Structure formats: structure tokens, C-alpha cells
Amino acid sequence: MAEVKGIVKHIVLAKFKDEISEEQIDELIKGFANLVNLIPQMKSFHWGKDVSAENLHQGFTHVFETTFESVEAIAEYTAHPSHVEYANLFVASSDKLLAVDYKPTIVNL
Template sequence: MKSFRWGTDADIEKLTEGYTHVFESTFETTQGIAEYVAHPAHIEYSNLLAPALEKVLAMDYQSNSVQL
């Protein structure tokens, strides 16, 4: 994992559809994502956390820089 960030809902437009938190992990490669997801510590933590969550949305994406 290259970086990890998280935050809580600050949506003034009310478009979050009930989601309250965001957790963003950055990886160098898609292989790195696969290794993280399959890691026993990640699986154990996910199994402990899952019962406390009402709903989850997970997305893997490749970011693109935009020059403004």
C-alpha cells in the first residue's frame, strides 16, 4: 500500500446515498491490490468490521491527472 486516507461525510449537496465514511488506499499496481485483498490480516479485519457496517461500496480505479 502506497498511501491510505479517510474522511467523513461533508456533502452539502446530499448525494451520498447514506454513506458516511470514505477510506482510500493507493497502490502502485493492480497486483498490489490483489495481494492486499488476499492478505490474511486484511481478511481477518474485514470479517471483524463487516457486522458493524450497514452498507459498503468498494471501487478499484486508475486515477488520471487533470490540468486545470
Template structure:
């Protein structure tokens, strides 16, 4: 218990003001699994094309209680700032990817957040 009451040190991401974007994808039932894999692979290449995008991580849902409401893929992007997200949103590579993936999505959830320490 003593450990929890000590002040937390800021992580490097907190200190630098990094911003993360989490995307939850629910693909349309008619989208073939191999096509979904190719879209995700192509999306991952944005980290090589958009300067403000610092990292890209992806995972597939592994829920055992099926509380995912049909969302099957999660992508987490890291930017140095909210301005970096704005630059990403207007970048031609992102706009092209958006046009390719959007017709295959039934639903998407987007959340932007700044990593922060747990407040006591």
C-alpha cells in the same frame, strides 16, 4: 483558456501506474460511534502490515445537503498496481480486518481506479 488546452504532464502516480481504491462505509445504526472509531483506527494500521498498500487516507462525511445516502466514512488506499490490490485482498491482516468490520456495515461501496489526466 490557453492553459486548459496545453498537454497535461503526468503526475508521479500516473507515470508509475498507481491504482487507488476508494471505500465508502455505511455503518449499522446499532454500532456505537466509539467502536466505529476503533475499527477505522485499526483499519489504518493495514498500511504498516501490508507491503503492497502504499498509503491510507480517511475522512468523515461533511456534506451539508445530506446526499451521502448514509455513508459516513471514506477511505482511500493507494497501491503500486492491480496486482498489489490482489495481494492486499489475500493478506491475513486484511482478511482479519474484514472479519471484524463486516458485521458492523450496513453497506459498502468499493471503487478501484487508476489516476489519469483530464482528457481534452
């Protein structure tokens, strides 16, 4: 197994509050995506809705994946004023959140 050098993934699972409309969720997603333009440490952003047939989502409905070059870059992103401002809106709109950071590893078979 080999760790992928220079890549750290930040995964956020979310379930939005029932009173948050689809339009509001769309705006929150656009705001999250726009952080790539505001925070240099953030290298990419992807998102999607749960489509698992296993039904193990534990109520989480949305997945957000961002890419950074280091654990330190995630810390800088987390402290960045644009992230802090956005996170306050995101957290206030969320019923459940889970965040995980990891370094991808390639399995050589």
C-alpha cells in the same frame, strides 16, 4: 489526459450499523490505518466523514482511500491474512459498503 503511472486508488464508502458506537468506529478506523504497517502493498491510507452539501451520499457516512502501485497489489492486499481478518470485523460492523478501484488520470487543459 495522462494516466498516473504506478498508482491505483482503492476507495471504500461505508455506513456503520446503528448499534456500532463511535468508540467502536474509532477502533475500526485505527485497525484500517494499521494495515499500512502490516501489508507492504498498501502505500497510504486516508479517511474522512461525508461533509457534502449536495446530500447525494445515499446513506454512506465514511470514506476510506488507500493507495497501491498496481491492480495486482490490490489483489495481494485483499488476500493478505491481516486484511482478511480485519475485513471480517469491518463488514460485520457495516450496514452498507461500496468499494471502487481506479487508476487516477490527469487532465491537461
